[in-house]
Amino acid sequence: MTDHPSTYKAAKTHNEGVQWDDRAAIHEAGDGQGVLDGAKGLRxxxxxxxxxxxxxxxxxxxGDFVIQKAGDHRLEREEIEALAARGDFPG
Structure with missing residues (x-):
């Protein structure tokens, strides 16, 4: 779950596993996204x-919320709950 391409300047940049320190924001599930989506983040x-x-x-x-992770990955309730249940979740 990295937020950048898997290669950069011919160097391997992809990290295996969940990148818990990646940037993310909580949004209302039905906020419409769009051009100003970044300004709609709640936290x-x-x-x-x-x-x-x-x-x-x-x-x-x-289910009223989604997490938008850097790299255009949108996590909905099922994925959020699955990540929270992982043994390596730092929370």
Missing amino acids: SGTLAEMIAQVMAYPPERR
């Missing part, structure tokens, strides 16, 4: 921090 920090934040919501509210 930002590391991927681990944003997963912990969403998991702190009551289970019935978790």
Whole structure:
């Protein structure tokens, strides 16, 4: 889960596993994305921090939010909960 191409200047930059320190932001699930999407973030920090934040919501509210990770990866409830359940989750 890196936020950059797998090669840069012919050097290997892809890291295996979850990059818990990657940049991420919580958004409302139906915020429409679009050109000004970056300004619609409710909270930002590391991927681990944003997963912990969403998991702190009551289970019935978790589907109201998504996490947008650097590199244009959008995590919805199922993926957020799966990452939070991992043994290596730092939260």
